[in-house]
Amino acid sequence: MILFSTKGVCLKMTSNLFIQVLVQLVMLSVLCVKPSTTTEIASSSAADDDDYTCPVCSCRYDGTFIVCSMDQLNTSYPFANIYAPEATSLFITQRDADEDRSLYLRDGLLGRAFPNLHSLEFSTCSIGLIEDAAFEKMPYLQELTFYKNGLQNIPTSLNSFANSLQKLEISYQRRMTSVDFNGMNDFYNLTSLDLSSNSILEIGSYSFSGLSKLQTLTLQNNNIGTINDGVFDPIENLQSLDLNLNKLHAIPSTINSLIHLVELDLSYNNISDVRNFDFIAFMPNLTSLKLQGNAITTIDNVSSDVLYNSSNLVDIRLCGNPFRCNKALCDFMFYSNIYLSFSPYDLLDSIWGPSVKCTYSCGYPFRFLGKTFVNVYGDLCIRNLKLPTEVPVVIQKNRKSVRVISTVLGVLSSGGVVFGFLVFFAFRRLRHRHRGFIFAGHGFVNFNNRRAPDIRFDALVYNHVRESNFVDDRLRPRLEDPPNDFRLCLPLIRDFRLGAKKLNNLRESMIASRCAIFVISEAFVQDARCKQALEVACEFLHRDDLGPAHLKQTGLILVILDPVLLDELPETLRVLVDRLVTLEWENINEERCWRRLERALEQFREPDKI
Structure with a gap:
């Protein structure tokens, strides 16, 4: 305790010396007297007034949150004489960036000083x-951040709170070139890992071992050029993966194991091959795909169809790539002009200013350099043939020959038109007489003899994706397994031709099937694509030029799972009443529904009984 006798000093000191002593007393009182706006951290001996100390009274402290600067601490043994159980957050920084001081984290000091910490951050120190x-006796720590600290690897001392840590950030460590959790305890509760803005070159096969609950992984702004196989197998529950601003040359095949992924960011790398977007098939929940700013030059028709048929994928960004604008890119140009240009997600976030629009433009050839897809689509993909405006000079020299040639061509053209009409009416009459031939796109198919090899299936099954469990787990085993042994065509999941569009697969499947089963539900009638498929099937059965509407052995079965309004179904169903079987599914009396469905399929299998 500091004692001072003003009477003795006033008698023995001059006025100037008295003023200096008063100034020193005021400075001491400011340092160790508790201010009105902050709260001091009580030391372990605060109960004894004679031994009271104020170790970090210069740190900002509001009761639960502490902010300390390096110049306020004993960096060799920080917080050695402090006990603050009420503190839940600690932020340590270095005010002067030029100050050359290092912080030493000794065994157990932080845990003894702050046993109830939930958040700890070391920033720019x-x-x-x-x-x-160093991190022992901190059982409640959930968030830990290392920012610009000069670390070279992930500290093994993190094992102390592996079971409690939920969020870990180790960023802007320019000397960190690798990441490896192998050999450490399993971080059962870690859901977010941020390793951005380091100097990581490669992701090893066991880099993320033990992180089974990880949902968000950020690896942006590194030098990653290689990702080994199997690296993402331990974190298959990952939902967000950020790999932008790296040096990847290809989309890593190991991402196929991330079946729960929702957001994938591969922007601003050196990727040139999109692999026909085959990885999308392994990610049914993927909603965001960012590939802008890469080296992609072309996207073929198969890749465009994959993007078009991925109904859950709503945020697609492929702008900023040097596309080679030619006829092979026409399908993607059409897709980008119709869907991507009007997407609400076409704004690119910018850290230097406001968001900019995601614009698709050409990088090759030179005559299209910098032009947008909208400007070049008409020149490349829509041909405007120019008719001649004058007779060539060679033909003008012999007008008689020109007239003869014109007459002959006119007669031949007229005869060809007449012959075409005769052939058309002849085959139409044959079709009405024999009722066995239709035009199927590649020639005439005899439906009277379709059983082998044209008819390969007893029934085509079409459903909405929400009814996949009903079709896969109940309908398919019931009908395909003995004793029924029906051959079912499932064009959405199994029996389809790769690269073809869904409607083309539907038409081909109907030609090869005796009947079509549509599973009608509330989700089905609300989905535009499902309703379009049902309308195509009805038109296919009704119109002679599209399909075998006149054949009794081809029919339509509607399995209605949910109550729906008739107005929501195509009007063509009224015309197909003689080939239409409607079955309202009853879960209470399900066996009776199965028997009715089996009898209907048996009738179509034996058309003579219809």
Whole structure:
């Protein structure tokens, strides 16, 4: 305790000396007297007034949150004489960036000083040493951040709170070239890992071992050029993966194991091959795909169809790539002009200013350089043939020959038109007489003899994706397994031709099937594509020029799972009443529904009984 006798000093000191002593007393009182706006951290001996100390009274402290600067701490043994159980957040920084001081994290000091910490951050302060037990006795720590600390690897001392840590950020460590959790305890509760803005070159096969609950992984702004196989197998529950601003040359095949992924960011790399977007098939929940700013030059028709048929994928960004504008890119140009240009997600986030529009333009050839898809689509993909405006000079020299040639061509053209009409009416009459031939796109198919090899299936099954469990787990085993042994065509999941569009697969499947089963539900009638498929099937059965509407052995079965309004179904169903079987599914009396469905399929299998 500091004692001062003003009477003795006033008698023995001059006035100037008295003023200096008063100034020193005021400075001491400011340092150790508790201010009105902050709260001091009580030391372990605060109960004894004679031994009271104020170790970090210059740190900002509001009761639960502490902010300390390096110049306020004993960096060799920080917080050695402090006990603050009420503190839940600690932020340590270095005010002067030019100050060359390092922080040494000794065994157990932080845990003894702050046993109830939930959040700990080291920001822009150099860490010279982290001992193995530096984070012991901190059982409640959930968030840990290392930002610009000069670390070279992930500290093994993190094992102390592996079971409690939920969010870990180790960023802007320019000397960190690798990442490896192998050999450490399993971080059962870690859901977010941020390793951005380091110097990581490669992701090893066991880099993320033990992170089974990880949902968000950020690896942006590194130098990653290689990702080994199997690296994402331990974190198959990952939902967000950020790999932008790296040096990848291809989309890593190991991402196929991320079946729960929702957001994938591969922008601003050196990727040139999109692999026909085959990885999308392994990610049914993927809603966001970012590939802008890469080296992609072409996207073929198969890749465009994959993007078009991915109904859950709503945020697609492929702008900023040097596309080679030619006829092979026409399908993607059409897709980008119709869907991507009007997408609400076509704004690119910018850290230097406001968001900019995601614009698709040409990088090759030179005559299209910098032009947008909208400007070049008409020139490349829509041909405007120019008719001649004058007779060539060679033909003008012999007008008689020109007239003869014109007459002959006119007669031949007229005869060809007449012959075409005769052939048309002849085959139409044959079709009405024999009722066995239709035009199927590649020639005439005899439906009277379709059983082998034209008819390969007893029934085509079409459903909405929400009814996949009903079709896969109940309908398919019931009908395909003995004793029924029906051959079902499932064009959405199994029996389809790769690269073809869904409607083309539907038409081909109907030609090869005796009947079509449509599983009608509330989700089915609300989905535009499902209703379009049902309308195509009805038109296919009704119109002679599209399909075998006149054949009794081809029919339509509607399995109605949910109550729906008749107005929501195509009007063509009224015309197909003689080939239409409607079955309202009853879960209470399900066996009776199965028997009715089996009898209907048996009738179509034996058309003579219809």
